[in-house]
Amino acid sequence: MQTGMQARKYRLQGAGLDLALPYLMLAPGLMVVLGVLVYPLWDGLRASTRAYRYGSPVADVGFHNYVQLWSDAQFLNSLWVTVKFVALSVSIEAVLGFxxxxxxxxxxxxxxxxxxxxxxxxxxxxxxxxxxxxxxYASDAGMLTALSEAMGGGGVQILGNPLNAFIGLVVLDVWEWTPLMFLILLAGLQSLPHEPFEAARVDGAGSWRVFADLTFPMMRPVLAIAIVLRTIDAFGTFDQVFVLTRGGPGEATRLISIYGYDTAFKFQQTGYAAALFVTIGLVVLALAFSAIRLLRRIDAS
Amino acid sequence: MSTRLARILTTIFVLAIVLLPIYWLVSTSLKSNREITQEGTLYPHVPTLDNYVRLFTEKQFGSYLTNSLVVTFFSVAIALVFGAMGAYAIARFRLPFAAERKVGLFLLTLRIIPPVVILIPVYLLMLSLGLLDSWLGLIATYTAFNVTFCVWMMESFFREIPVDLEEAAMVDGDSRFGAFRRITLPLAAPGLAATAIFAVLVTFNEFLFALALTATPRAMTMPRGTATLIGRIDTDWASMAAAGVIGALPIVFFALLVQRHLVRGLTMGAVK
Incomplete structure (x- = not known):
């Protein structure tokens, strides 16, 4: 069957101009990708091994930038804030969405x-x-303050307080992304087979038993994929923080992407920032590949 | 009866959580700054459209909107054409050394890498090409991102279409490319639409690269322009709220219009 299909495809390719067709069809897209994604990727790797002054490279420093990251208290803190943010937001979204x-x-x-x-x-x-x-959240114009005042209370401080600002950011993410979790999981639930559930009902199983023994185990792959997708995405969160808190107060909400952006464009440490971004990329790729392996194992069992 | 009541209450609760922030945005955009900060009213007592007028007369929101529409349109259109061709080649042809499969895997890997990784080199590239703060620089960047996405999405749609239909067309005298254009592409139209819709959403909403690559109303997009209203010491809440409404309206309207395709695109990858 497989070889039959293959043979048919070879025959389909025909002769002459048609032989070049697949390459001609792949070329335009590949050219754009090579020029605007792959070349910069390589260029970024090169920049990450250099020291910059006023936007131009002044010295090759090898892996120094990468080594320096791990003794940079601000980097380590932004990494920790990011991990906390991702873990908290994604797990709340998964539970609420489910x-x-x-x-x-x-x-x-x-x-x-x-x-x-x-x-x-x-x-x-x-x-x-x-x-x-x-x-x-705003303490002067905010809805929380207006509500509190309408009920006779005082102004509410969210973005000026480190812990409140962090929680405020998590709430924002939960508001924004629980719906996606919900849609993916709903599609997953709707695609489950009916028979096991009917059998369980005939056997008189309670709704908690049905959930624990049937729904949850059958939903595990979809749940895993949804969580992985959201985790990868949340790791790169930038826009919302940039506008909401700019990373503050202090470093309370300074995610790794914000720190990288500031390092590159505010402090002009181009090489160091490039190394930071490459490190983020490697972390996300590692996350993605280990997630894929995990999923294969779930599929197999 | 009690489950029905629970359902109604839960529905109302969820609706309130989603809609209250949006109500507050719209309501704030209709107040004056004085009413916002000093009176703290729960709804606009003296509704005004001044904030919206000011956005277009004083703050160049017309340009931002134009820039966003132009950049989104061209980068999605180009990516769809290039992406559909590439996806078709990967789905249908068997090349030496399984080259087509390797290209597909390569593009998928590029998709997983977060865009922020190439932010600096893309900035340096556009700087050296003189494309900072221009439509072309943004269009090139977004096209590249969209191409990887379109190839990945479209490939699975093409695989679902039987080869026999193309064969029949070729027996009738179509060239291979002709069969693709006249037979396969129209059949893949729903998939093409879902892909386009998703690409439009992501492109219109993009902020990070717009932030790094543009600096003046000449090329600033909607999200980029909106963000410039913020961060000054004395925040102009009323303009900010109006900008939020203007920024959100086109994309929310668009999303609700194409809701069915959108949900399919959002959930397809995960459930398959």
């Missing part, structure tokens, strides 16, 4: 409205999402 998906599995009136409205947070421009939350 709960909401289970809730919406049975058709009822109002569900279409709910699904339509839930699309809004994840399609709104991230910069605007940050504006939304600044308008909620």
């Amino acid at each position: 709960a909401l998906a289970l809730f919406c599995l049975h058709e009822f009136r109002g569900i279409r409205l709910l699904r339509t409205v839930l699309i809004i947070p994840m399609v709104i421009t991230p910069v605007v999402v940050a504006i939304l939350f600044r308008l909620i």
Whole structure:
């Protein structure tokens, strides 16, 4: 069968100009990608081994930039803040998204409205999402302050306090991305086979048993993929923080992407920043590949 | 009865959580700065459209909007054409050394790498080409990102279309490319639409590269322009809110219009 298909494809390729066709069709896209993605990637690797002054390279320093990262307290702190942010946001999103998906599995009136409205947070421009939350948190113009004053309280401080600002950022991310988790998990739930659930109902299993013995194990691959996708994405979060807190107060919400951006464009340490970004890239790639291996293992079992 | 009540309450609760921040944005955009900071009203007592007028007369939002539309349109259109051709080649041809499969894997790996990794070198590249603060620089960058995405998405759509249809067209005298253009491409139209929609969303909303690559209203996109209103010491909340509404409107409207395709595109990769 396989060889038959292959043979047919070879025959399809025909002769003459058609022989060059696959290359001609691949060429334009590849050229753009080589010019604007691959060349910069290589150039970035080169820049990461150099020291820069006023935007031009002045010396080759080998792996010095990479080594220096690990004794840079600000880098280590931004890495820690990022890990905390990602772990907290993604796990809350997974739990809420799963709960909401289970809730919406049975058709009822109002569900279409709910699904339509839930699309809004994840399609709104991230910069605007940050504006939304600044308008909620601001101590003078914010919704929280207005509500508190309407109920006779005083102003509410969110973005001026390190812990509150960090929680505020997590809340923003949960608001923005729980809907995506919900949609993926709902699609997963809807694609599960009916038979095991009917059998369980005939056997008189309670809803908790059905969830623990059937739904959850069967949903594990989809859940894993959704979590991996969100984790990779959350690791690169930039826009929302840039507009909401700019990394502050102090370093409380300074994610690794913000630190990298400041190092490159504010402090003009081009080589050092390049090394930082390459390191982020390697971490994310490692995450992605170990996740793929994990998923294969889940699939196999 | 109690489950019904629980459902209604949960639905209302979720709707409120999603919609309240949006209500506050719109409501703030209709107030004057005085009303916002000094009176702290819960709805606009003296509604005004001044904030919106000011965005277009004093703050160049017309240019931002134009820039965003031009850049998004061209980078998505070019990427769709290049990406569909590349995806078709990968899905249908068997090249020596399995080259087509290697190209596919290579593009997928490029997609996983976070864009922020090449932020600095792309900036240096555009600097050396004199393309900073121009449409062309942004279009080139976004096209490259969109091409990897389009190839990856379109490939699976092409695989679902049976080869026999193309063969039949070629027996009838079509060239290979003709069969692709007249038979396969129209059949893949729903997939093409889902791909385009997703690319439009991501491109229109992009901020990081727009921040690094543009500096004046000549090329600044909507998100980039909106962010310039922020960060001054005395924040102009009313303009900021109006900018948020203007920035969000086109894309939310677009998303709700194409909702069905969008949900398919968002969830496809994960469930397959």
